[in-house]
Amino acid sequence: MSGTLPREALVVERLEESPDIFTLRLEYLDEDHRKAFAFEPGQFNMVYLHGVGEVPMSIVSDPADAHCFDHSIRPLGRVTEGLARLKAGDRLGIRGPFGRGWPLREAEGRDLIIVTGGLGCAPVLSLINYVMRRRDRFGHVTLLQGVRQAHDLIWRERFDAWAGQPDTRVLLAADLAMGDARFHEGTVVELFSQVSLVPERSIAMMCGPELMMMAAIAQLRELGLGDGDLWLGLERNMACGNGLCGHCQIGPLRVCKEGPVFRYAEIADYFGVRGF
Numbered sequence: 266m267s268g269t270l271p272r273e274a275l276v277v278e279r280l281e282e283s284p285d286i287f288t289l290r291l292e293y294l295d296e297d298h299r300k301a302f303a304f305e306p307g308q309f310n311m312v313y314l315h316g317v318g319e320v321p322m323s324i325v326s327d328p329a330d331a332h333c334f335d336h337s338i339r340p341l342g343r344v345t346e347g348l349a350r351l352k353a354g355d356r357l358g359i360r361g362p363f364g365r366g367w368p369l370r371e372a373e374g375r376d377l378i379i380v381t382g383g384l385g386c387a388p389v390l391s392l393i394n395y396v397m398r399r400r401d402r403f404g405h406v407t408l409l410q411g412v413r414q415a416h417d418l419i420w421r422e423r424f425d426a427w428a429g430q431p432d433t434r435v436l437l438a439a440d441l442a443m444g445d446a447r448f449h450e451g452t453v454v455e456l457f458s459q460v461s462l463v464p465e466r467s468i469a470m471m472c473g474p475e476l477m478m479m480a481a482i483a484q485l486r487e488l489g490l491g492d493g494d495l496w497l498g499l500e501r502n503m504a505c506g507n508g509l510c511g512h513c514q515i516g517p518l519r520v521c522k523e524g525p526v527f528r529y530a531e532i533a534d535y536f537g538v539r540g541f
């Protein structure tokens with residue numbers, strides 16, 4: 266793992282996912298770095314654009330394809346807009362992987378409920394890809410995705426492919442369904458009325474706007490899930506990405522080090538509390 270100094274990586278491919286989301290497929294220039302790089306779904310890299318700055322980005326590809334790795338990016342500000350100008354053949358710096366990923370070993374053999382909202386989809390993308398490529402290791406999968414407008418849904422063909430997997434249910438919601446019958450018109454949280462689960466066999470993982478996750482947690486608790494089986498992916502402003510500066514703290518926990526994936530029981534006292 267690289268801790269303090271960025272390692273140089275090459276953009277081997279650039280994919281346009283939607284009008285405002287693109288994916289950079291990266292590969293370390295140095296062969297030893299390439300061979301040593303391993304990550305778990307849910308971990309992130311600090312992506313350094315020379316002379317501009319550094320930002321945390323979830324790794325969205327599959328760990329089995331570790332010779333190269335993908336970041337899906339939505340341009341928001343200085344660094345991400347700079348990254349949006351990169352093309353195949355350009356170089357950037359990478360530190361990572363950092364943080365704790367999704368509890369995949371704990372989830373094996375159990376039913377999964379995966380909840381995402383908006384671009385929350387990016388951090389759980391690697392989780393979903395991982396599960397779908399190893400489908401026989403997991404029980405029933407329910408995937409709930411919410412977007413603002415039906416046409417905001419990126420990776421549409423992937424959602425269709427996932428829905429066609431055995432024992433897998435994909436439920437979509439949009440504030441504005443725009444006549445698309447695949448979407449429930451409303452919030453992702455309303456989709457829980459269509460969900461039934463066996464609490465002792467189930468584990469839930471979610472990522473997205475915090476208000477959405479708080480509402481989803483309330484629904485999942487009502488369905489019988491304990492706080493120990495609720496997992497959240499959090500985002501906070503980061504500087505070092507490596508547990509040193511305290512920028513990303515939520516209470517006593519550092520999102521970059523103890524997270525970004527947390528068991529709800531670990532953060533229940535701070536999550537959604539003003540000031541944290």
Ligand SMILES: Cc1cc2nc3c(=O)[nH]c(=O)nc-3n(C[C@H](O)[C@H](O)[C@H](O)COP(=O)(O)OP(=O)(O)OC[C@H]3O[C@@H](n4cnc5c(N)ncnc54)[C@H](O)[C@@H]3O)c2cc1C
Nearest residue numbers: 320321322323337338339341342343344345387500501525
């Ligand atoms: C663990 C982690 C994983 C992440 N994974 C991804 C990913 O896979 N893909 C991706 O596109 N982004 C991801 N992000 C968010 C990404 O790091 C930010 O968008 C980026 O840091 C913005 O930097 P900037 O210099 O481009 O914008 P800035 O100039 O710093 O900010 C521009 C504007 O965006 C706002 N902003 C900054 N960060 C965020 C944020 N996290 N959420 C919402 N608004 C924000 C600022 O308040 C400001 O108004 C992740 C963040 C974390 C902490």
Ligand code: FES
Nearest residue numbers: 504506510511521
């Ligand atoms: S970003 Fe520095 S401690 Fe988390």
